[in-house]
Amino acid sequence: MTTLTLGGGRTIPARYVPVLVTACLFVAMFVVGGIRYDGFATGQVVLNVFVDNAFLLVVAVGMTFVILTGGIDLSVGSVVALSTMISAGLMAGPGWPPYVVIPLVLLVGSTLGLIMGYLIHAFEIQPFIATLAGMFLARGLCYTIGTESIPIDDPTFTAFAQTRIDLFADLWISPSVLVALVVVLVGAYVLHYTRLGRAVYATGGSEQSAVLMGLPVGRTKITVYTISGFCSALGGVLLSFYTLSGYGLHASGMELDAIAAVVIGGTLLTGGTGFLFGTVLGVLVLGLIQTILSFQGTLSSWWTKIFIGLLLFVFILLQRLFSTRTRR
Amino acid sequence: MTDHILRMSGITKTFPGVKALQDVTLSVRRGEIHAICGENGAGKSTLMKVLSGVYPHGTYEGEITFEGEKCAFGSIRDSEHAGIVIIHQELALSPQLSIAENIFLGNERAKRGLIDWNRTNFEAAQLMERVGLRENPTTVVTDIGVGKQQLVEIAKALSKEVKLLILDEPTAALNDDDSAHLLDLLRGLRESGITCVIISHKLNEVIAIADSVTIIRDGRTIETLDMAGDGVSEDRIISGMVGRALDSRFPPHQPTIGEEALRIEDWTVYSPSQPGRKVVDGASLNVRRGEIVGLAGLMGAGRTELAMSVFGRTYGVHISGKIFKNGRPVEIRSVQDAIKHGLAYATEDRKRYGLNLIEDIKRNISAAGLSGLSRRGFVDEHEEYRVAEGFHKSMNIKAPSVSSVVGKLSGGNQQKVVLSKWILTEPDVLILDEPTRGIDVGAKYEIYTIINRLADEGKAVLVISSELPELLGLCDRVYALCEGRITGELPREEATQERLMHLMTKGQE
Numbered sequence: 071m072t073t074l075t076l077g078g079g080r081t082i083p084a085r086y087v088p089v090l091v092t093a094c095l096f097v098a099m100f101v102v103g104g105i106r107y108d109g110f111a112t113g114q115v116v117l118n119v120f121v122d123n124a125f126l127l128v129v130a131v132g133m134t135f136v137i138l139t140g141g142i143d144l145s146v147g148s149v150v151a152l153s154t155m156i157s158a159g160l161m162a163g164p165g166w167p168p169y170v171v172i173p174l175v176l177l178v179g180s181t182l183g184l185i186m187g188y189l190i191h192a193f194e195i196q197p198f199i200a201t202l203a204g205m206f207l208a209r210g211l212c213y214t215i216g217t218e219s220i221p222i223d224d225p226t227f228t229a230f231a232q233t234r235i236d237l238f239a240d241l242w243i244s245p246s247v248l249v250a251l252v253v254v255l256v257g258a259y260v261l262h263y264t265r266l267g268r269a270v271y272a273t274g275g276s277e278q279s280a281v282l283m284g285l286p287v288g289r290t291k292i293t294v295y296t297i298s299g300f301c302s303a304l305g306g307v308l309l310s311f312y313t314l315s316g317y318g319l320h321a322s323g324m325e326l327d328a329i330a331a332v333v334i335g336g337t338l339l340t341g342g343t344g345f346l347f348g349t350v351l352g353v354l355v356l357g358l359i360q361t362i363l364s365f366q367g368t369l370s371s372w373w374t375k376i377f378i379g380l381l382l383f384v385f386i387l388l389q390r391l392f393s394t395r396t397r398r
Numbered sequence: 399m400t401d402h403i404l405r406m407s408g409i410t411k412t413f414p415g416v417k418a419l420q421d422v423t424l425s426v427r428r429g430e431i432h433a434i435c436g437e438n439g440a441g442k443s444t445l446m447k448v449l450s451g452v453y454p455h456g457t458y459e460g461e462i463t464f465e466g467e468k469c470a471f472g473s474i475r476d477s478e479h480a481g482i483v484i485i486h487q488e489l490a491l492s493p494q495l496s497i498a499e500n501i502f503l504g505n506e507r508a509k510r511g512l513i514d515w516n517r518t519n520f521e522a523a524q525l526m527e528r529v530g531l532r533e534n535p536t537t538v539v540t541d542i543g544v545g546k547q548q549l550v551e552i553a554k555a556l557s558k559e560v561k562l563l564i565l566d567e568p569t570a571a572l573n574d575d576d577s578a579h580l581l582d583l584l585r586g587l588r589e590s591g592i593t594c595v596i597i598s599h600k601l602n603e604v605i606a607i608a609d610s611v612t613i614i615r616d617g618r619t620i621e622t623l624d625m626a627g628d629g630v631s632e633d634r635i636i637s638g639m640v641g642r643a644l645d646s647r648f649p650p651h652q653p654t655i656g657e658e659a660l661r662i663e664d665w666t667v668y669s670p671s672q673p674g675r676k677v678v679d680g681a682s683l684n685v686r687r688g689e690i691v692g693l694a695g696l697m698g699a700g701r702t703e704l705a706m707s708v709f710g711r712t713y714g715v716h717i718s719g720k721i722f723k724n725g726r727p728v729e730i731r732s733v734q735d736a737i738k739h740g741l742a743y744a745t746e747d748r749k750r751y752g753l754n755l756i757e758d759i760k761r762n763i764s765a766a767g768l769s770g771l772s773r774r775g776f777v778d779e780h781e782e783y784r785v786a787e788g789f790h791k792s793m794n795i796k797a798p799s800v801s802s803v804v805g806k807l808s809g810g811n812q813q814k815v816v817l818s819k820w821i822l823t824e825p826d827v828l829i830l831d832e833p834t835r836g837i838d839v840g841a842k843y844e845i846y847t848i849i850n851r852l853a854d855e856g857k858a859v860l861v862i863s864s865e866l867p868e869l870l871g872l873c874d875r876v877y878a879l880c881e882g883r884i885t886g887e888l889p890r891e892e893a894t895q896e897r898l899m900h901l902m903t904k905g906q907e
Contacts, residue, residue: 084803264775265768272765275754282712282743282751283766283819284733342756 088336089348107365119357124246125308132301133328135294140274140341141197145204146302147324152208153306158220158316183299187292212318219317231311246308258346274341403428409460433608441617450484451477481561498522498535525553545576601632613638648871651850656687659858660827665719667707679882685858692869695879709743710736742820746832755805760786767822789818810841831862
């Protein structure tokens with residue numbers, strides 16, 4: 071009988087608490103930044119966080135699906151890198167047009183995810199190991215395409231990448247942001263309004279009972295890794311918009327950023343509870359830390375890692391309290 | 399004056415918003431076996447946690463006197479030091495370590511910082527002999543059954559020079575043989591001067607073993623009965639636990655029996671872990687519409703295995719035999735098939751297999767019948783809410799709303815959620831595996847009423863239960879299962895506990 075009461079937990083359902091904490095944190099960071107630095111408290115600062123992290127957001131959406139089922143996907147960073155490599159390689163070398171290359175890249179990423187998902191389901195391999203293998207495989211494949219950075223100079227591609235979509239009052243976003251937001255909305259819709267979404271939550275909550283409820287657990291697991299593979303590939307495409315290059319060292323360690331964003335967003339690592347909206351907030355918090363440090367100017371970028379580390383500790387502690395309470 | 403080894407007086411323990419214990423008094427005489435009885439949630443476990451220092455001194459009011467001294471335990475370590483050891487319902491063994499390592503865990507037999515393995519295994523063997531555990535001390539704990547693991551726990555307690563041994567539901571997970579052995583062991587410990595406190599739901603065991611019994615209800619001590627003195631019966635204890643005499647533990651029911659709904663013929667299932675072992679051996683049975691059929695069997699007889707292998711082959715390998723639904727042969731290869739053919743199976747292990755504990759009531763209710771609530775993959779949330787709200791009322795689920803998290807409900811209410819979930823799939827046949835396990839007496843009655851109602855609606859119900867009185871009180875017909883084989887079938891009028899027990903143990907009357 072544990073009777074921890076989190077702040078406000080009596081009136082707000084416990085499952086929303088982590089997301090609310092993250093939301094408050096984001097607002098607090100924004101307010102503090104606005105007070106300390108001139109030119110910080112503008113809409114464009116927030117929008118730039120989106121612009122700079124659109125690819126991470128997309129990858130984190132896929133990661134959220136996987137973590138909600140109680141799994142983990144370590145391969146996402148490598149798949150992102152592989153995607154930039156394939157895109158750059160095919161456009162720079164044989165000169166394939168983007169509208170052929172991009173679908174192909176998405177197909178490759180999804181297929182990789184599908185294979186990992188199948189292995190995890192059919193042979194009951196732990197997701198950590200299966201996706202660790204996928205991580206090495208995809209990273210290695212990058213170097214079969216080229217060991218150097220490959221620039222992208224396809225005119226359609228660069229034109230699209232450099233487009234600014236003007237909003238009202240001098241505010242602007244990049245097309246990547248739109249793509250990322252569409253992915254988030256579709257993801258949230260799938261999670262909350264479809265049977266697939268229900269199966270995702272149920273699998274993460276208790277896989278054994280989901281099996282006995284007749285839910286398609288195996289199919290769900292394969293599907294989430296496929297989704298994650300697709301999101302990674304799409305994230306790779308967005309990253310190549312952002313950097314206009316393909317390189318085997320791109321996105322190294324990004325799987326950990328994505329996991330951090332998901333966890334900070336309040337999704338339980340053991341699966342079963344969490345929201346995509348939380349993941350969006352998680353990405354924004356990570357992005358805002360970098361923005362604050364760049365405004366500060368005097369601190370090195372390693373401080374980003376230090377802050378992310380501290381934040382993760384706080385959130386893991388929070389999750390611990392939360393999960394001991396629900397488990398009783 | 400009697401020699402009391404333990405006196406707890408005026409114990410009050412408050413959790414935010416709830417008074418879990420209120421002025422509880424418990425006196426245990428030296429060298430006796432003292433039983434504590436009460437409904438689930440009455441406060442038995444909380445009381446034991448206060449005693450063993452899980453709730454440290456200062457977080458409760460009242461006084462504990464052990465061996466004539468006032469105690470202020472700050473942790474389990476302190477209470478163990480004083481000689482009080484508690485063995486919880488969920489055993490606390492390290493599964494990958496050997497029996498000997500577990501016995502001396504935290505209390506290692508060491509020489510100059512290094513473990514003395516000879517001494518460890520030798521002393522472990524001695525302790526194991528004392529508790530009647532015939533295994534090699536180096537055997538890994540996962541390789542022995544729950545019954546034997548329980549003995550390891552007791553051996554571990556003995557290694558700590560225990561004076562007062564507390565057992566929380568020690569026989570809940572044991573079959574009758576292991577239970578009997580455990581009770582004998584407790585009697586042996588009593589001979590050797592160890593005082594025992596047991597918390598148990600199994601009143602027949604309490605009657606068989608205890609010297610006195612303290613009944614707790616709603617966080618208060620109701621009474622302490624001396625078993626030798628005042629001819630205490632099960633009904634006497636039950637009336638103390640529930641505060642009212644239970645004339646009928648089972649609601650009256652007049653069955654209207656129709657056509658055959660489910661028939662299983664020559665059903666054989668092999669164990670997935672032990673190749674070649676038949677877990678179910680040529681079993682045949684049938685259930686008719688409107689009929690409640692019982693399946694009696696000891697633990698390990700293959701009851702759950704039979705049910706799960708029928709329900710979409712969720713257990714076992716090399717399954718053979720025929721299933722007939724409404725007289726027609728059907729193939730059931732997955733849980734989805736089973737649900738499609740109108741079968742439902744409510745598992746014996748609600749928490750692990752039956753519910754998603756971190757999810758709310760309405761999503762648990764809708765989980766199995768989601769296809770009926772969705773169109774082209776999209777879930778109709780309004781309909782889902784409406785349906786869940788309907789069950790909330792009709793099943794009398796005690797929770798503030800259908801958005802309450804299932805993990806926080808009591809056992810009885812969790813079971814109602816499980817039943818709602820299956821009723822939503824509109825089954826013709828419900829297989830209920832231990833439908834009242836871990837549920838308190840009042841809620842049991844409600845579950846029985848629901849089961850009767852389901853039968854009256856023309857559904858066929860197959861109930862698996864370890865409690866023979868439950869099968870006799872509820873079922874129109876009872877099958878007995880012994881070592882995977884159906885050894886008999888008795889109609890309600892002819893069934894008695896004795897006849898069933900004969901069939902279950904010997905395979906004949």
